[in-house]
Amino acid sequence: MLGSGLLQGLAVTAKNLVGSFHDPARLTTVEYPEQRTKLPEAYRNFPFLVSENATDPMGTLRCVACQICEKECPPQCIYIEKSKDKKPDATGRPQLYPTVFDIDTSVCMSCQICVEVCPFDAIKMDQVFEIATTDRFTALLLDREQLAKPNDYYHTIHPTEAAEVDARLAAERKAAAEKAAAAAAKAAAAKPAAVAGLGEAGAPGSSTPATTKPPAA
Amino acid sequence: MIASGLQTTGAHVREVHDDFHGDLLEVSMGPHHPSTHGVFRMQVTLDGETIVKLKPVFGYLHRNHEKLGENTSYLGSMPYTDRLDYLNSMTNNWAYALAVEKLAGQPVPERAEYLRIILAELTRLLNHTCLAGFLLQDSGASGTPLMYAFREREKILDLFESLSGSRMMCNFQRFGGCRTDASPEWLAAAKKLTDGYGAFLDEYERLITGNEILMARTQGVGVLKPDLAISAGITGPMLRATGVDYDLRKVDAYGFYSRFAFRVPLGDHGDTYDRYMIRVLEMRESIEILQQAFRDLPAGPIMDPKAKLRGFRPKTGEAYGRIEGPKGEIGFYLISDGTPNPYRYRVRPPSLINLTVLEDLCLGHTVADAVIILGSIDIVLGEVDR
Numbered sequence A: 001m002l003g004s005g006l007l008q009g010l011a012v013t014a015k016n017l018v019g020s021f022h023d024p025a026r027l028t029t030v031e032y033p034e035q036r037t038k039l040p041e042a043y044r045n046f047p048f049l050v051s052e053n054a055t056d057p058m059g060t061l062r063c064v065a066c067q068i069c070e071k072e073c074p075p076q077c078i079y080i081e082k083s084k085d086k087k088p089d090a091t092g093r094p095q096l097y098p099t100v101f102d103i104d105t106s107v108c109m110s111c112q113i114c115v116e117v118c119p120f121d122a123i124k125m126d127q128v129f130e131i132a133t134t135d136r137f138t139a140l141l142l143d144r145e146q147l148a149k150p151n152d153y154y155h156t157i158h159p160t161e162a163a164e165v166d167a168r169l170a171a172e173r174k175a176a177a178e179k180a181a182a183a184a185a186k187a188a189a190a191k192p193a194a195v196a197g198l199g200e201a202g203a204p205g206s207s208t209p210a211t212t213k214p215p216a217a
Numbered sequence B: 001m002i003a004s005g006l007q008t009t010g011a012h013v014r015e016v017h018d019d020f021h022g023d024l025l026e027v028s029m030g031p032h033h034p035s036t037h038g039v040f041r042m043q044v045t046l047d048g049e050t051i052v053k054l055k056p057v058f059g060y061l062h063r064n065h066e067k068l069g070e071n072t073s074y075l076g077s078m079p080y081t082d083r084l085d086y087l088n089s090m091t092n093n094w095a096y097a098l099a100v101e102k103l104a105g106q107p108v109p110e111r112a113e114y115l116r117i118i119l120a121e122l123t124r125l126l127n128h129t130c131l132a133g134f135l136l137q138d139s140g141a142s143g144t145p146l147m148y149a150f151r152e153r154e155k156i157l158d159l160f161e162s163l164s165g166s167r168m169m170c171n172f173q174r175f176g177g178c179r180t181d182a183s184p185e186w187l188a189a190a191k192k193l194t195d196g197y198g199a200f201l202d203e204y205e206r207l208i209t210g211n212e213i214l215m216a217r218t219q220g221v222g223v224l225k226p227d228l229a230i231s232a233g234i235t236g237p238m239l240r241a242t243g244v245d246y247d248l249r250k251v252d253a254y255g256f257y258s259r260f261a262f263r264v265p266l267g268d269h270g271d272t273y274d275r276y277m278i279r280v281l282e283m284r285e286s287i288e289i290l291q292q293a294f295r296d297l298p299a300g301p302i303m304d305p306k307a308k309l310r311g312f313r314p315k316t317g318e319a320y321g322r323i324e325g326p327k328g329e330i331g332f333y334l335i336s337d338g339t340p341n342p343y344r345y346r347v348r349p350p351s352l353i354n355l356t357v358l359e360d361l362c363l364g365h366t367v368a369d370a371v372i373i374l375g376s377i378d379i380v381l382g383e384v385d386r
């Protein structure tokens, strides 16, 4: 019968209309900003820099200014300047650090490539999306002070991933400490022998620079 | 009964110029026009309301995609492929990853191949659902069907977001696998969605498929002949609506599609209604594929352990990777000269090539028909213009 398809369609609309009053599957609207959905853990928008603690974020940035992310970022929106000196990072190893680390978030396309290529777990994706601003030039260019966020914050937004990173870093640190300890023990064992050997050679003057020379920086 | 008075062949221009019949009228539809699905312009010449000439004008969204690809590392181009056809980033990623994997001889673990199929079929559901909604919007059913379609689409986007971190710009495939593994919870959620999708399609079809107005608007409108479709290089649902049995999932059997049992729906009129029905039927087949994929998904690594992320330099050579995207054959042609960037990076965009027959489909129809014909071609301007 002509029109039966139409009536059938209208029955569907009516069912949805009535259903929307009691069936949550038919009324899916979320009244943002009063209501919010929970963001999935994997959600990403712009990168931030991880610092070990919140009290001294600039002193404990994990970033060592290796500039890999700067090179790999597809739209080239990261700008880094390396430090001239080194300062100890959170594990105590002397490392370079970024004196300038800027990300132009008006160019960033939230692709996460910087996160994937960083060998130091120093840059991660943030979840703050309410970043509208009235100044589109400077306010969207974030410097390292604005980018730095503590590791605890990383744990609150990506708990599973952050736990994995922490476990991996802890293992790396332990391995590094063991290696250092083993090297120190070896050096300690080797030293008396070397000194004895030099003594035998009977040329203390010439050997002095070799033994007192600081390890190459 | 339907579409009887339409003349799709022969001379469309009347010779008579009397007081009642005026001159030909040239109208520029778009680039800012709600029916053009983005910034696209149709320069139509009208005799009364009948189209006698149509010139598609595009390029407003040109972003230098291919040249950028030559100046970016292989990995760096991956997020840009998301932005080609931004409804289907997962399949774009896959086609590009396939081309690079061919170039570098990079194997992909079994689980990743299955996950790629799951994501590609979810993408097909998403794309075809959107198309069905937009087609109705274009034919004047303002809002309701589109919103029903978007309600379902949003569920798929939620899945993509919880897996890849982003709803539409997934950037998920890597050379040699996928970026992250799907958790059991994610797979359960995806399976639940798949199980419920048939019911949604039933409801949507009750709403639309038998609707007399839709039939009157679409049957016999914009008929594409199989020989024209083949010679113009049309692929995807648009080609199959003309009755040509050509689906890369069967022809190339890339990935593990040869392991799946599914049918390829074919139309026989090649009109706008067939193009709509093909999509609905394809969605039903996609549900079949998804069910089989969830059943057979093997355990194991998601990424080839030898795959390199940084410092990736495939050896000199060239490769073409193509897959059956929701819109047709999406392919990437790459030439490597051994450096970290491709020497040539070329995209075969299905939207653009399917769009080339627009004038043939529209001649002799009215302006309002041009809108739904364009809607049934299923274009995304990000891919047409690149």
Ligand code: SF4
Pocket: A062, A063, A064, A065, A066, A067, A068, A069, A070, A080, A117, A118, A119, A120, A121, A122, A123
């Ligand atoms: S964020 Fe990571 S990749 Fe980028 S410079 Fe710092 S350490 Fe290197």
Ligand code: SF4
Pocket: A046, A047, A072, A073, A074, A075, A076, A077, A078, A103, A107, A108, A109, A110, A111, A112, A113, A114, A115
């Ligand atoms: S998310 Fe992508 S675009 Fe943004 S800074 Fe990182 S690499 Fe660059």
